[in-house]
Amino acid sequence: MQDTSSREAAVAREAGRGKETVLEQAGGVKGVVYSALPALVFVVANGVGGLKVGILAALLVAGGIAAQRLVRRESIQPALGGVFGVAVAAGVSWYTGSAKDFFLIGIWASLAGAVAFVVSVVVRWPLAGLIWNATTGKGVVWRADGRSRLYYDIATLVLAVIFGARFAVQQYLYQADEVGSLGFAKIAMGYPLLALGVLVVAWAARASDKRLKVAGLLPAKRT
Incomplete structure (x- = not known):
């Protein structure tokens, strides 16, 4: 025992x-x-x-x-x-x-991220699914299931909204020369919002894995 x-x-x-x-x-x-x-x-x-x-x-x-x-x-x-x-x-x-340019790269990186997430959904390779399954070693088997793709589409679009919101808010403050508010926005819209996005990705991954296991597309864990 x-x-x-x-x-x-x-x-x-x-x-x-x-x-x-x-x-x-x-x-x-x-x-x-x-x-x-x-x-x-x-x-x-x-x-x-x-x-x-x-x-x-x-x-x-x-x-x-x-x-x-x-x-x-x-x-x-x-x-x-x-x-x-x-x-x-x-x-x-x-x-x-210019002091406000300290935040310039981060602002445009947010826009680039938002665009990349949206484009990945349009071409039916949602980045949330690609990144999550690549890091967990599950490959692209999830793409064989339409519902799984939908879950990851939703998660990817949530991430797109997060990155888009970062860009919109910080670009507005940048144009208004609000350096102090830019610093606050960078901190407040950083890890807190990213954590929210990751929670949605984790939900999509769990829902997808459940379907793939039932369908026999996901190998059982070794015990």
Whole structure:
């Protein structure tokens, strides 16, 4: 009995390996907070000391976060991505001499994401399904079921709305030269909205997997 329980526990642990939530992939709650800090520091420092001070402060904070994670032997992937993003944003803002351009790349990246999601639905290869099933190793078997495609279409369109909303709101604030509001919008419409989108994708994946298992299109898990 004990051996059986131990074996089942080992199987459960093995099944759970590699399945990280979006929050875990971002470095947990601490990672989400860290990702928001450079933009927040930029807005505050820019308001106090001007553009150059804001850029320098944002770069120092991003670099400091990466260094701290490295020293603590934590995952530095989110921090490195943050450093790269801040460096590019700072470079654009430095080149143009405008504080609002610190957010320019992110604004247009949101539009590009929204367009990509919509186009993927139009061509019947919804990105939500492609990305989710590629990361879980299930391939494209889900495309054999029309209802599964519909589930992933819905999830993909939700993501398109999220990215489109980011673009619309931040582009409006950009045109209005509202640097402080841009920083707030970037943080508020970042991971919170993305988490909502991922929940919808997870719903689509569960609904699709249930149908595919019944149809025998999805192989049973090894025990």
